[in-house]
Amino acid sequence: LYQAQGRYREAEPLFRRALAVREKMLGPEHPNTLTSINNLAFLYRAQGRYGEAEPLFRRVLAASEKVLGPEHPNTLTSVNGLALLYQNQGRYGEAEPLHRRALAASEKVFGPEHPLTLQVQINYTVALVNLRQPKQALQLLQRMEPRLLERAALELRHTRQEAVRRLFLTSQSHFQDVVLTLTLSHPEPEYLDLAAKVMLRWKQIQGEEEAFLARLVRRRSEQDTEIRELARQSAELRRDLSHLANSPEPNADLLLKKLNELEAKEIRLAQISREFNRHLQVRSASVNDVRHFLPLDRGALLELRQYRPGDFKTGKLGEPHWAALLLPAAGDLSLHDLGPVAATQEWAQKLQKTHAREDAVALYSQLFGKLDDKLKRYDPLYIAPDGFLSLLAFAELVTPDGRYWIQRQTLRQVSTGRHLIAAYDRDLDKPKGLLALGGVDYAGFGAAKEPTPQQPKPTDQNLTVATRAVSNEIGQFKALAETGKEAEEVKNAYWSYWNIPSQVWLGADASESRLKTLATPPRVLHLATHGFYLGEKSGIVDRPMVLSGLALAGANQGLQGKAGPDGEDGILYALEVQDLNLEDTELVALSACDTGKGALDYAEGVYGLVRALRTAGARNVLMSLWPLGDRPAREFMARFYRTWLNGPKPKDLALALRETQLFFIEDENPSLRDPKVWAPYALVEGP
Numbered sequence: 001l002y003q004a005q006g007r008y009r010e011a012e013p014l015f016r017r018a019l020a021v022r023e024k025m026l027g028p029e030h031p032n033t034l035t036s037i038n039n040l041a042f043l044y045r046a047q048g049r050y051g052e053a054e055p056l057f058r059r060v061l062a063a064s065e066k067v068l069g070p071e072h073p074n075t076l077t078s079v080n081g082l083a084l085l086y087q088n089q090g091r092y093g094e095a096e097p098l099h100r101r102a103l104a105a106s107e108k109v110f111g112p113e114h115p116l117t118l119q120v121q122i123n124y125t126v127a128l129v130n131l132r133q134p135k136q137a138l139q140l141l142q143r144m145e146p147r148l149l150e151r152a153a154l155e156l157r158h159t160r161q162e163a164v165r166r167l168f169l170t171s172q173s174h175f176q177d178v179v180l181t182l183t184l185s186h187p188e189p190e191y192l193d194l195a196a197k198v199m200l201r202w203k204q205i206q207g208e209e210e211a212f213l214a215r216l217v218r219r220r221s222e223q224d225t226e227i228r229e230l231a232r233q234s235a236e237l238r239r240d241l242s243h244l245a246n247s248p249e250p251n252a253d254l255l256l257k258k259l260n261e262l263e264a265k266e267i268r269l270a271q272i273s274r275e276f277n278r279h280l281q282v283r284s285a286s287v288n289d290v291r292h293f294l295p296l297d298r299g300a301l302l303e304l305r306q307y308r309p310g311d312f313k314t315g316k317l318g319e320p321h322w323a324a325l326l327l328p329a330a331g332d333l334s335l336h337d338l339g340p341v342a343a344t345q346e347w348a349q350k351l352q353k354t355h356a357r358e359d360a361v362a363l364y365s366q367l368f369g370k371l372d373d374k375l376k377r378y379d380p381l382y383i384a385p386d387g388f389l390s391l392l393a394f395a396e397l398v399t400p401d402g403r404y405w406i407q408r409q410t411l412r413q414v415s416t417g418r419h420l421i422a423a424y425d426r427d428l429d430k431p432k433g434l435l436a437l438g439g440v441d442y443a444g445f446g447a448a449k450e451p452t453p454q455q456p457k458p459t460d461q462n463l464t465v466a467t468r469a470v471s472n473e474i475g476q477f478k479a480l481a482e483t484g485k486e487a488e489e490v491k492n493a494y495w496s497y498w499n500i501p502s503q504v505w506l507g508a509d510a511s512e513s514r515l516k517t518l519a520t521p522p523r524v525l526h527l528a529t530h531g532f533y534l535g536e537k538s539g540i541v542d543r544p545m546v547l548s549g550l551a552l553a554g555a556n557q558g559l560q561g562k563a564g565p566d567g568e569d570g571i572l573y574a575l576e577v578q579d580l581n582l583e584d585t586e587l588v589a590l591s592a593c594d595t596g597k598g599a600l601d602y603a604e605g606v607y608g609l610v611r612a613l614r615t616a617g618a619r620n621v622l623m624s625l626w627p628l629g630d631r632p633a634r635e636f637m638a639r640f641y642r643t644w645l646n647g648p649k650p651k652d653l654a655l656a657l658r659e660t661q662l663f664f665i666e667d668e669n670p671s672l673r674d675p676k677v678w679a680p681y682a683l684v685e686g687p
Contacts, residue, residue, distance in 0.1 A: 008047050015040045029063045031074060038074075042081060050089050057082040071105045073116075079105070080120060083127070087315060092130045099124035113147050118175070125178055129312045134186055141179055142194055148175050149201055174310065176202065180323050181310040183335050195335050196287045199303050199325045203386065203416040230269050237262040285418045287333060293420040294329035300378035301327040301417045304386045306341055322367070322386075326374060327417065334374075338367055341387070348392055352626065355675050357398060364397040364405065372400055380410035380654075384417050393625050395661055396679035404675075406661055412654045412685060415614075419686045432520070434494040434502035437552070438528035439484025441507040442477040445554035445564030467571060469534050470549075471559040477551045482630040483528035486591065489638045490526050497645035511553040512568040516580065521617065524587045528633070530555075531592035531609065531624075548608040549573040550592065574612040583617035587653060589640075590623045591633045610684055620653055625680040632677045639663060640681075657683050 019036040026033050037060045044053035061082060064075040083098035103124050106117040121144050128137035176198050183195040240258050294301060303325040308317040322338035338344075347363040368375060375381060376399070383394060394413070395406035405411060414420065484506050491502045502522075505514065510529070530551040550572045554562075558569025582588065590609060610621045622640075624633075643663075644656035651659075664678035671677070 008043060011043055012040075015043055029067050031068065034060050034063055034067070034074065034078075038078060038081065041085075045081070045085050045088065048088075050085060053085055054082075057085055071109055073109065076102055076105050076109070076116075076120075080123065084123060084315070087123070087127055087130070090130075090313070092127055095127050096124075096131060099127050118144065118148055122174055122178060126310075126312055126315055129182065134182065137182065138186075138191060138194065141175070141182070144175065145179075145194065145197060174308070174317060176305070177308045177310050177317055180305075180307045180335070181312070184309075184323075184337055187335060192333055192335055193287060196303075196325055196327065196333060199305050199323070200285050200287070200290060200417050203303075203305065203384070203418075227269065230265050234262060234265045234269070237265065285421055287327060290417045290420055291327060291329060294327070294382070295380060296329055298377065298379050299329040299382070300375075301325075301382045301384065301420065302375070303327065303384045303417050304338075304389055306387045309337070322389075324371060326371070328378060336371055338370070345388060348388065351396070355396070355679070360396055360398040360404075360675075364399060368397075369400075376408065378409065380412050382412045382414055382417070382420065384414050390415075391625055393675070393679040393682065395658075395682075396675045404665060406658055407665065410655065410658055413682055414685050432523035433500050434491060434524040434526065435505070435518075435522040436487035436490045436503070436526040436528070437505045437510040437515075438480075438487030438526075439506040440480070440510045440529045440551065440555075441553050442479065442530075442551055442556045442570070443554070444508050445511070445557065445568075445570065467558060467561070467569065470532060470571065473534065474532060474559070476556045476559065477530045480529065480630040482634040483591070486528045486630070486634040486637055487526065489634070490528075490589075490641050493638070493641040493645055494524065497650075508553045511564075511566075512570055512572050512576075513564070513566040515552065515572065516568075516576070518581050521582045521585045523585060524589070525582065525585055525618070526589045526591065526637075528591040528630075528637075531590060533608070545575040545578070545608075545612060546573045549577070550590075550609070574609050577609060577612035578615040580613075580616040582613065585616075585618045586620060588613050588618045588621050589637065590621065591628070591637050592624060614684075614686055619686060621684045621686075622653075622657070623682055623684065625682060626676075628680060632672075635672075636660065636664070636678065636681065654683055654685060657681060 015036065019033070019040060022030065022033040022036050037056050041053045041056035041060065044050070044056065057078060061075070061078040064072065064078050068075050079098050079102045083095045083102060086092070086095035086098070099120070102120045103117070106114070106120045110117050121140060125137045125140050128134070128140065179195055179198050183191040237258055290301060305323045305325070306320050307323050308320050310317050320341040322341060322344065324336045324338050325333065326336065327333045344363070344367050347359065347366050351359040351363050364372075385392065385394075394411050395404060397405045399405050399408050401408065487504045487506065491504045494500075495502050505511075527550060532549060532551070534547045552570045552572055554564055554568075554570035556570075557564075558571045563569045610623055613621050640656060640660045643660050644651050644653060650656075661678045661681070664672050667673055
């Protein structure tokens, strides 16, 4: 514990005492004694006391080979420790054969996808770079990438304590950090190609897989029975593989058997499911795959990723930076370091408070200034943000020519560049209706005169804890007078264009149970109600999907621990949203407060309602990034729908949003020109 905390002076006497006791009681070559020696050697190495660490590592290695054998896991730990010690000292020629030995043995004992094997490969890569063999390092990384991607996917799909597992994965391999650091120092085509694969394939692994499998399981027709069953069996096999791969002593034969079973299921799925074939193509997206779907001539993708630059000499990682992959439809791709994350975050937080023009100028300059000469060439520019940048209103930033960024060029937001591929393979059926919720009665559940006093949603303790946190933070949800009118106006605009019956749920009719039991997904779902985000202070860290949600009929009674006769409490958490039936819903519009916020995560970006709605089947989500007054929200949404549904066919959603924002920017009324009114809206496009 002390060593993990960096409290080396306190740790050393304890390690020495344990070693002395074990040598006396067990003997100098007992495995437990060797473990104590190894612990002390690693402590000295961490302190930079290399001269004291080396004889200990050598002693442990010699004894382990004798007592346990050359391929025992403890022996491999000693080999790896000595190799890293030499690496720390700059003795790269001596470190290289030890890394090579450790890698060969790890692949044999643990298998090529085990975390220990992958970490040994990373260490070997760093040694090769220091030996001025970057090509060999690149080749090793290229072989690792598909293995590690599948490994990460297994972990991310089946984790329960999500934040803990993701932090473990990030600290475990540093694969992305090594790839990006190496590429930035060698910006040649083959290095750039690997960096692009990592940035395009690794983001949103879990969210995309969840959404796809949920889509297969939602199939209801008889001919899809086999597809549903194969999807279920594949998910079960992936869970088994995750558990097996995590085992300290994995059963290699069983692991191979499960892998073969999974491969057989996926081959069968590919034979009978066109959609699964497309999913595999998206999952293994290449630069050319994405480029093919960018608008010709001036289109480009800006893929952003948080990473930690590595120092190959010391083996240490620096503070987080932003990496930017710029992929134009025509021309060479390029990779750029945009500077420290911390500096950007300070400006972003300031802008969110002030919305001052000078802060919007400063943030653009801080983040994109060095890239501006390139960025201004492209229209449209697709932006795939990462981390807290997913909560940044890009439209509000001010470019060097003095205009809002949205005025200079068309900005389109996607979660990941892979979604450009998937978006072209989901044709909507004939137009379906619109469902708009507004004027919600937060005080009453509706049909029941006396709501049943019971703990809502008792099956998930996290939801009960979250409800108490919402009650403590919000108190009560206040009525939104304009949202009922907003819902009616939206319905009328839709009906007058399509001449298709649409629905408005008002008051107590805007209930949680009605939304959850929706039989037919609408083409458009418009939700004009309160949204909330609890934040980290809630203490709910293992289930980030209960940190955000929407208030529906009876929510204020739900905050008091009551539920309606249907057992619902009127508070729809993101965890529940992902089970809604929104298959191929073209647009979900969230006209509410704080609907874009979610728990930020290094591997998966933003959790919350957007991800949940996408898992439920929605293609595009229009969200708000900060609290809105219900009258300005009503005016903006009415204008947006009129702009979208104008002409012989509906406009492109992103273009309709931009046109609406430009209308407000150019309005004579200064209150409407205020970015607080028009800038919070972001359309996240997707498959």
